[in-house]
Amino acid sequence: MKTPELEKISCQVRRDIVRMVHAVQSGHPGGSLGCVEFLVAxxxxxxxxxxxxxMDGENEDLFFLSNGHISPVLYSVLARSGYFNINELKTFRNIDSRLQGHPATKEKLPGIRIASGSLGQGLSVAIGACEAKKLNKDTKLVYCLCGDGELQEGQIWEALMYANAKKIDNLIMTVDLNKQQICGSTEEILSLGDLNKKITSFGWEIVEIEDGNEMYSVLNGINSAIELTKQKKPVCILLNTQMGFGVDFMMGSHKWHGIAPNDEQLEIALDQLEETLGDY
Amino acid sequence: MKKIELKDTRSGFGAGLLELGKANPNVVALCADLTGSLKMDAFEKEFPERFFQVGIAEANMMSIAAGLTIGGKIPFTGTFANFSTGRVFDQIRQSIAYSGKNVKICASHAGITLGEDGATHQILEDIGLMKMLPGMTVINTCDYNQTKQATIAIADHIGPVYLRFGRPKVPNFTPKNQPFIIGKGIKLKDGIDVSIFATGHLVWEAIEAAKKLKEKNVSAEIINITTIKPLDKKIILDSVKKTKCAVTAEEHQKLGGLGGSIAQLLSEEMPCPMEMIAVNDKFGESGKPNLLMKKYKLDSTNILKACEKVLLRK
Known part of the structure; x- marks a missing residue:
């Protein structure tokens, strides 16, 4: 698929995100909007x-969302890529929905292989799936997306240490570096320091994507990461994004981490996002 | 009389795991730097490609185990009961129980009989933590043979399981090849005056107590509750229907243990006088296992006293 087509999809996914969160007046638009290009790519x-x-996903690439609160972007991308009907996006966070506030397996939503929400666990789960693929002689890759604030959880560092020590070379972890978390910037709350240096020192290969909201850069970055898995090491993409990207009043602030737009704000947001593929 | 051999339950786990490794290529094992203590060495030696040494990182181990199920593996995690539950409750809750993953959490050194290491390691809350999780099966075995059979049985059960066993050598009295049926209690002795429902190391103590009761002309029925969840309601209700009173015995806190589960069942279906042998809202301490069991009133003498007391309340 060519870059302009992927950009079109991204625009529609952004509409889905703000409409889903607005409809139920809850959910996490900020991080969701920032990760659109990456998930669409x-x-x-x-x-x-x-x-x-x-569920077993043999002979296919797998994706794990560790920062489960950005479920709106995942649900939209899953629906738009054919896992389930886009009309089901209407049910997000409602009672009896398969689209739980945070991803879950109990309701059997296609595309979800693990519950996430309580942070820090997804990278370890992804490593387990990598180990299963190795035992099954399955050469496909495992992707895992984590938030940057999530890296404050200690378990992430257990997993980083394990992946290098045990030569997990079928794993691409991505850190969404939007530099924001609920209470403020990651710098203010608990500085992550030089993540590139830290993760490199844990024995990982790093790909830095300078603009994670620019489709061409994202595609190139993922290509480089796939190439680097041949070094027989785990690979980490540092994905620089802007929280709330695509909706001007939501961008670059932690304030839209977990609140929904009101009716008026929804109209302003949708005016900035072209309906490219038809709303659900 | 034939002398009963003493064996540790954890060795039963190691033996069962080795058999499973031979029988089922999907069985994999993970350990957090306690291979020797968990008796997982034989599996590691025989199936190195299916053994994952994760180091001292139990949270990582539980979530990796959850991930291994995606791809059809049946992971058995091994560490002390404390590090298998309390330390990693959230990983078990979200990535294993809520996600419905087929992980077998195998926990040694449960309870006060861990002995000299003291209260930091003597978890007495693990049954409570695990039984509260929706969909979790909770098993506490009483001797080597039963632990081996239970280890083999849980591989065929689809869903998360908590298998609890211990450190010390205890009488190995159950039949060698008695198949383990998840959710089924085992009646060890018929009786008409009092029902004793025991689990884990306390089953042997219950047998000893029943002998002393017999000398006092009290006929005790002994039921080994191997599976705390799902509870074998039928065997419990059938027994209490006859005896009209119950004593429970376990190496666990009174709050949240087997006694609580049985009290809940009986209060709903067949209220009767009941006494509970368990640790009453206390942490353990260092000491020889047998002395600790006496001090914390987890022995046959105290089961006997509880039976006498409950009989007076009938």
């Missing part, structure tokens, strides 16, 4: 995945 271009969802 993965699901529509880079990952090989089967149309029929199968």
């Amino acid at each position: 993965l699901f529509f271009e880079k990952m090989t995945h089967k149309n029929e969802f199968n």
Whole structure:
């Protein structure tokens, strides 16, 4: 798929996100909007995945969302890439919905392989899936997306240490570096320091994507990461994004981490996002 | 009389795991730097490619185990009961129980019989933590043979399981090849005056107590509750229907343990006088296991006293 087409999809995914969060007046638009290009690039271009969802995911690339609160972007991308009908996006966070506030497996939503929400666990789960692929002689890759604030959880560092020590070379972790968390900037709350140096010192290969909201850069970055897995090491993408990207009043602030736009704000947001593929 | 051999339950786990490794290529094992203590060495030696030494990182181990199920593996995690539950409750809750993953959490050194290491390691809250999780099966075995059979049985059960066993050598009295049926209690002795429901190391103490009761012309029925969740309601209700009173015995806190589960069942279905042998809202301490069991009133003498007391309340 060409870059302009992927950009079109991204625009529609952004509309889905703000409409979903607005409809239920809850959810996390900020981080969701920032990760749109990355997830669209993965699901529509880079990952090989089967149309029929199968929990074991043998002989296909797998994706794990560790920072489960950005479920709106994942649900939209899953629906738009054919895992389930886009009309189901209407049910986000409602009672009896398969689209739980944070991703869950209990309701059997196609595309979800693990519950996430309590932070710090997804990278370890992804490593487990990598180990299973190795035992099954399955050469496909495992992707895991974490938030940057999430790296304050100690378990992430256990997983980083394990992946290098045990030569997990079928894993691409991505850190969404939007530099914001609920109470403020990551710098103010608990500085992550030089993440590139830290993760490199844990034995990982690093790909830095300077503009994670620019489709061409994202595609190139993912290509480089896939190439680097041949070094027989785990690979980490540092994805620089802007929280709230695409909606001017939500951008660059932690304030839109977890609140929904009101009716008026929704109209302003939708005016900035072209309906490219048709709303759900 | 034939002398009963003493064996540790954890060795039963190690033996069961080795058999499983041979029988089922999807069985994998993970350990957090306690291979020797968990008796997982034989599995590690025989199946190195299916053994994952994760180091001292239990949270990582539980979540990796959850991930291994995606791809059809049946992971068995091994560490002390304290580090298998309390330390990693959230990982178990979200990535294993809520996600419905087929992980077998195998926990040694449970309870006060861990002995000299003291209260930091003597978890007495693990049954409570695990039984509260929706969909979690909770098993506490009483001897080597039963632990081996339970280890083999849980591989065929689809869903998360907590298998609890211990450190010390205890009488190995259950039949060698008695198949382990998840959710089924085992009646060890018929009786008409009082029902004793025991689990884990306390099952042997219950047998000893029943012998002393017999000398006093009290006929005790002994039921080994191997599975705390799901509870074998039928065997419990059938027994209490006959005896009209119950004593529970476990190496765990009174709050949140087997006694609580049985009290809940009986209060709903068949209220009767009941006494509980368990640790009453206390942490343990260092000491020889047998002395600790006496001090914390987890022995046959105290089961006997509880039976006498409950009989007076009938």
